Amino acid sequence: xxxxxxxxxxQFKYTFAFENGDxxxxxxxxxxxxxxxxxxxxxxxxxxxxxxxxxxEHCPLxxxxxxxxxxxxxxxxxxxxxxxxxxxRTRVTVETPERTYMKExxxxxxxxxxxxxxxxxxxxxxxxxxxxxVRFHLPFATPTETLFRTVSxxxxxxxxxxxxxxxxxxxxxxxxxxxxxxxxxxxxMSRRISNASIKDxxxxxxxxxxxxxxxxxxxxxxxxDEIKHFFDIYxxxxx
Amino acid sequence: MxxxxxxxxxxxxxxxxxxxxxxxxxxxxQVAQDGEEALEVLKxxxxxxxxxxxxxxxMDGIETLGNVARDYPWTEIIMxxxxxDFSTAIECLKKGAKDYxxxxxxxxxxxxxxxxxxxxKTSERAFKxxxxxxxxxxxxxxxxxxxxxxxxxxxxxxxKSGMVSKEQALLLRYxxxxxxxxxxxxxxxxxxxxxxxGLVVIERKPLDIPIFAEMMCARYEILAKAKDIQLVKKIDxxxxxxxxxxxxxxxxxxxxxxxxxxxxxxxxxxxxxxxxKLEEELGQxxxxxxxSIKDNGIGIRPDELPLVFNKYKEQLTSKPADLKTTVLGLxxxxxxxxxxxxxxxxxxxVGKGSTFNFSLxxxx
Numbered sequence: 001x002x003x004x005x006x007x008x009x010x011q012f013k014y015t016f017a018f019e020n021g022d023x024x025x026x027x028x029x030x031x032x033x034x035x036x037x038x039x040x041x042x043x044x045x046x047x048x049x050x051x052x053x054x055x056x057e058h059c060p061l062x063x064x065x066x067x068x069x070x071x072x073x074x075x076x077x078x079x080x081x082x083x084x085x086x087x088x089r090t091r092v093t094v095e096t097p098e099r100t101y102m103k104e105x106x107x108x109x110x111x112x113x114x115x116x117x118x119x120x121x122x123x124x125x126x127x128x129x130x131x132x133x134v135r136f137h138l139p140f141a142t143p144t145e146t147l148f149r150t151v152s153x154x155x156x157x158x159x160x161x162x163x164x165x166x167x168x169x170x171x172x173x174x175x176x177x178x179x180x181x182x183x184x185x186x187x188x189m190s191r192r193i194s195n196a197s198i199k200d201x202x203x204x205x206x207x208x209x210x211x212x213x214x215x216x217x218x219x220x221x222x223x224x225d226e227i228k229h230f231f232d233i234y235x236x237x238x239x
Numbered sequence: 240m241x242x243x244x245x246x247x248x249x250x251x252x253x254x255x256x257x258x259x260x261x262x263x264x265x266x267x268x269q270v271a272q273d274g275e276e277a278l279e280v281l282k283x284x285x286x287x288x289x290x291x292x293x294x295x296x297x298m299d300g301i302e303t304l305g306n307v308a309r310d311y312p313w314t315e316i317i318m319x320x321x322x323x324d325f326s327t328a329i330e331c332l333k334k335g336a337k338d339y340x341x342x343x344x345x346x347x348x349x350x351x352x353x354x355x356x357x358x359x360k361t362s363e364r365a366f367k368x369x370x371x372x373x374x375x376x377x378x379x380x381x382x383x384x385x386x387x388x389x390x391x392x393x394x395x396x397x398x399k400s401g402m403v404s405k406e407q408a409l410l411l412r413y414x415x416x417x418x419x420x421x422x423x424x425x426x427x428x429x430x431x432x433x434x435x436x437g438l439v440v441i442e443r444k445p446l447d448i449p450i451f452a453e454m455m456c457a458r459y460e461i462l463a464k465a466k467d468i469q470l471v472k473k474i475d476x477x478x479x480x481x482x483x484x485x486x487x488x489x490x491x492x493x494x495x496x497x498x499x500x501x502x503x504x505x506x507x508x509x510x511x512x513x514x515x516k517l518e519e520e521l522g523q524x525x526x527x528x529x530x531s532i533k534d535n536g537i538g539i540r541p542d543e544l545p546l547v548f549n550k551y552k553e554q555l556t557s558k559p560a561d562l563k564t565t566v567l568g569l570x571x572x573x574x575x576x577x578x579x580x581x582x583x584x585x586x587x588x589v590g591k592g593s594t595f596n597f598s599l600x601x602x603x
Contacts, residue, residue: 086321087249087296108250143252187343190321200294200322204250207321210343211256218260218346226259 048196056188069122084201111205186210274298308335434574494568502536535592
């Protein structure tokens with residue numbers, strides 16, 4: 001499908017085609033300036049999206065917030081797949097104005113890719129910190145690719161901080177701290193979604209995101225061993 | 240030596256992150272993407288603990304758990320699931336899992352649970368090994384006196400200590416037959432305990448398969464004739480030589496053939512097929528020699544098929560009472576075939592008969 005680029009938005013169109021002929025389509029539009037999800041007003045908010053329903057540990061939102069913003073963003077897709085099995089095979093096509101991606105995969109893998117977008121574009125104070133990554137969203141990314149995107153996005157942010165005369169975090173210490181809180185949100189969200197689903201596709205999609213988030217501090221503390229060798233050309237020159 | 244852990248999950252990114260984190264915690268880690276692949280990995284070497292996802296394609300976690308608990312009693316299992324369900328947790332623990340954890344789980348907690356399970360396993364294993372050594376000695380001690388009783392009875396029947404009446408000879412023969420059965424059973428117990436304690440040495444030599452198969456069949460031709468059973472042989476002639484332990488594989492052949500004769504009705508047919516086949520293992524094809532012994536006896540009920548090679552099972556209910564004597568022989572056969580890197584299995588239909596098959600890899 002041809003999507004016309006609109007400079008005011010960032011668009012993704014996810015199409016899940018199943019072996020039984022079922023097709024489910026999700027069109028995501030983000031505000032290009034803020035990278036927030038552009039939602040229709042008055043979207044239905046099921047009970048499980050209330051902040052009090054299995055809240056995340058150390059949730060920074062106060063009692064004035066009735067709904068969890070991440071859960072509200074996820075409500076449509078979670079409802080759509082609440083009785084789906086994680087390992088069901090599907091062909092996922094992701095269309096953007098620039099290019100199209102396609103993968104024959106499991107539903108949990110396809111869902112984890114789209115859920116990642118919804119989670120960081122919701123105005124959750126924790127997940128917001130990952131929002132710049134969504135502009136460079138890579139569907140079906142491997143842990144290694146996500147690690148590279150995570151670190152490079154963060155370091156770009158630190159460079160911009162430095163240019164503004166502020167103190168950058170080149171050691172990635174704050175990124176480690178950030179991912180510890182992201183893990184808490186992923187964990188809380190998996191409990192919430194598990195209680196809103198009949199089968200395991202939705203929850204396993206969040207678990208995939210959690211497994212990566214939980215490993216980020218480890219990757220960093222181990223000197224990014226998994227991707228270090230790709231940068232030999234730089235490190236060898238220096239030494 | 241590092242503890243060996245097998246991570247079984249259908250999601251590659253979960254397998255990868257779990258592998259990396261467990262390796263960092265000083266474990267030797269292997270991975271499998273479903274139950275079938277997990278069983279192939281287990282067959283190739285000892286695994287101390289399996290981290291087993293529940294919801295997977297092909298063979299799911301619950302079925303895999305049953306197979307691992309039955310075939311690898313020294314391997315501990317921790318179930319991992321994204322979808323907590325109390326009844327599934329109970330089912331897993333009943334089937335032999337040591338723990339049931341709900342994902343997402345923090346690595347520090349997972350590693351703590353893994354270490355605790357392995358510590359408990361080490362103590363339990365030491366106790367069981369002691370128990371097995373004791374049992375092995377006990378059965379050896381039993382075998383000596385039983386053999387003496389058997390030879391004494393033989394001595395008396397032959398009249399070497401004076402004439403015996405016809406009635407006395409009949410009673411002595413009955414006593415001799417019972418003693419022979421006890422000796423056979425005690426020898427099986429010794430074999431089984433030695434396999435379980437890892438004390439059996441397989442002495443492989445390159446042997447000619449067609450000659451071996453003909454020799455085995457010749458032993459049973461007379462027995463079959465006595466029961467008016469027709470023996471049909473189909474032994475391929477151009478089979479490659481295979482390295483195997485003659486006595487041990489002969490034991491497997493005898494165990495299966497004894498059953499076939501025992502369960503075949505008078506006038507029945509037993510077919511023996513020996514051929515070369517390509518078997519698929521972990522996506523790779525390998526050549527094997529497959530022995531199939533088919534009878535048209537009473538057959539085995541479908542729910543009892545998975546239990547046939549299990550020493551702990553109840554006696555099979557589909558067998559007549561006087562035929563319930565071969566359980567250990569098949570359990571030992573499984574140990575022998577697997578020690579050669581092969582497989583043993585049975586296909587059966589009640590009322591139509593059973594086909595027992597075992598394979599030996601051409602390159603072992």
